[in-house]
Amino acid sequence: MYQLHKKKFLAGISLVFILMVGVAATTVQDKKPKPNLKVLPKDISHEELEKIMKGFNVSLGVKCNHCHAPSKTNPKKLDFSSDEKPEKNVARDMMRMTAKINKKYFDYVEEGKTVITCITCHNGKEHPESKITLPAPPPER
Template sequence: MKTNRKLPAFFPTIGILMMVLAFYAFKADHGTNEVYLAQTPWENLKVLPQDISKDSLTHLMNNYSASLGVNCKYCHVPSKLDPTEMDFANDAKIEKEIARGMITMTNEINENYFKPYFPDPKPHQVHVVNCVMCHRGTSNPEKYLSQMGDMYKTYDPERDNRKEKILEQGQK
C-alpha cells in the first residue's frame, strides 16, 4: 500500500527532471571546449608560431622541461604583480634567448637534413633532431658532449687497425 502512495509522486518528479534536461539540451551556449576557441595572440613568441594552441604550447614546454631536466623558472621570471605566477612574456633571462636559438637550430637541422629524406630518413633510426638527443635531462650537456671525441675513431698511426684494412680490401 505504501508503494502505491510513492508511485504518484515518483512519476511527476521524473517528468520534471526530464523537462529540465530537455531545456538544458536546447540551451544556446553549451560551454564550448577551450581548445576550440580562437586563440588570442600570444605575447612575445618569436620562434614558435603565433597560431599555436594553448595545449600544444603547454605540451611543447613540458617536453623542453623534461629534456633539459628543468622547470619553468629556468627560462621564465616571476611576475612583478604576483610572484607566485610566471611572467612568460618577459625576456629578462638569457636562458630564454638561448632556448630560442636552440629551437631555431633544431628546426633548421630537421628542415635541411631530415625532411628532404622523409619518410626514408638517413640514418634510418633518426627521424628528427630534438632537445633530448643532446641534453639528456641536463640543462648544460657540456660534460657529456666534451667526451664525444672519445667515442669516435681518431687517426692514430700507432693504433692497430689491421681489421679496418682487411674490411677496406674486401670492399674493393
Template sequence: MLKIRTCIIFALVAATIIGTSAFMPQQDEKKPPEYKNLKVLPKKISHDDMEKVMHHYNASLGVKCNFCHVRNEETKKMDFASDAKEEKVIARSMMKMTNKLNIKSFGEKKEQFNQAVMEVSCQTCHRGKAHPDSK
C-alpha cells in the same frame, strides 16, 4: 478548474525560466590563447600544443618553467612573455638550430613541432640535463 490552474502555473514557471536565461551571460566558444612575444613558435599555437612543447623542454632539459621564465614580483605569477633570462634567448636560438638541422637532414615537414618522426630535438643532446655534456 484544477487543470487551468496547473497550466497557468506551468506557463508562469516556463516564462520565468526563459526570461531569466535570456539575461544570463552566454558562454563563448573557447577562444585560442593569445600568447605574447612568440618569436619562433607559431603565433596561433593552441594551448595543448604549447603545453606539449613546454613539457618536452621540461623533460629534455630536466628543468622547470623558472629555468627560462621569470616571476612578476607584483602579481607573483610567471611572466612568460619576458625576455629577462638569457636562457630563454638561448632556447630560441636552439629551436632555430634544431629546425634548420631537421629541415636540412630530413626535409621540411608541414608541422615543425610535436611530430613523432626521426629528428634532432632537445633530448638528442641534453638527455635530461640543463647543460649537455661537451665531448
C-alpha cells in the same frame, strides 16, 4: 509610511549596487598576457604550447622558472611573456638550430619522422653532454 520609503530606498540602493557589480564583472576581462612567441607559430593552441613547454622540462630536466622570469607584481608567479632571462633567448636559438638541422639533414616535413630534438643532446640535463669520445691525436713524429 516612513518604513515603506526606507524599504524602497534600501531596495533601490541594493539594485543599483547589484547592477554596478554585474557591469563591472562583465566588462573586466581576465587579461592574461599573450604569449611572446618569436619562433613558435603565433596561432599555436594553448594545449600545443603547453605540450612543447613540458617537453623542454623533460628534455632539459628543468622547471619553467629556468627560462621564465618571476612576475614583477607577484614574485610567486611567472611572467611568461617577459624576455628578461637570457635562457629564454638561448632556447629560441636552439629551436632555430634544431629546425635548421632537421630541414637540412633529415628533410623533416612530416610528423613521426626521426629528428633532432632537445633531448637528443641534453638527455634530461640542463647542459648538453657529448657522448662521443674522440680518439687521441696521433703522436707527433
